[in-house]
Amino acid sequence: MVTALIPFNRKRNDLMNTGFDDFQNMLDDFFAEGWPLRRSLAGDTFKIDLQDNEKEYIVEAELPGVAKGDINLSLEEGRLQISVKKDEVKEEKEKNYIHRERKFSSMTRNVFLADAASDDIKAKLTDGVLTITVPKAVKQEQSKLIEIE
Template sequence: MMTALIPFNRKRNDLMNTGFNDFQNMLDDFFAEGWPMRRSLAGDTFKIDLQDNEKEYIVEAELPGFQKNEISLSLEEGRLQIAVKKEETKEETDKNYVHRERKFTAMTRNVFLADAASDDIKAKLTDGVLTITVPKQAKPELTKQIEIE
């Protein structure tokens, strides 16, 4: 049935009244990237895995297509922030453009690591996976025996 291809925000009889160009645009929308609900970095955020080991945290963030210079890391009061920014443009000066697209992606994720030490944090980007190793600081003793004189 043809009405199944019509996006929900169009009236049913728009297809018959507007002609072939609108029908073609509707098909372009239908088969466009991201239809119906495909996950992507452009419309979503990146995945983070967090391991809590005895002496350190290991954070893995999936960042396919990002370079080191497009990633920013910071640790402030136990809050690890991973931010990414990417701008994609192609310069072609010998063409007469009717339509041209540019893509800009910016995302931020925060992870709270209560006993994270700010020294000796290591980060490595390999095959689109950013691995961050955050050592834990020694926990202060909360109970102390007091000697009586």
Template structure:
């Protein structure tokens, strides 16, 4: 174990200090994840699920996402949330040498076994998507049997 060398670093011996070590230190600093930033390109969206007596309430954090970029489907009790976000800047008056575009796609799937596919409500407000999924009415099929 003592002989293992971390990726992109050299041994820290006194005889082995040079320009390459300084370069590796700069690479580690600029490619690290500090400060921690969350984006659709590098992370999935977070969800909270509440189970009430009559419905499920799902809240998903979608900062910077428009409602046109969100697709919600419910199929056989499985709620699928998918987000597709594409950022393209068009400016034809400038002569570009280098131009970048971003495209991010992610989805989450939640099993809501007793969900009713009628009456689902969804609202996107201030970066939070709130979905209300009603539950199917529970029919008590158990019979009480009296012993003689």
């Protein structure tokens, strides 16, 4: 007998699948907190796009619902790190009860940019999209002509 842990709301891939599991998963998805389907920082990582131009790199990160103060950016030895830490507290007071929810999510993405310059990096957050412009370092000529005396 083989036993396995099956995460909540995951389809089982065994020979005894009767189709009822699909129905249960559909119900779980319907009544989940994120309905209609939307991305959550708790269960997903943010997506990034990277463009390599001649003089700079342009990194775009999708961060819907994230405030500028929740984002940390750093560049160390060519590694651009984008970190998001989001702390949400929700409090509702109705009738004779108090309802509180707390959520904390943290994610980090790293992108290696071999010839990134640490000067003049610009970042802008607009409509949930963080755009980071990283200039490329000017490559110094590796070869040198040696004059003979």
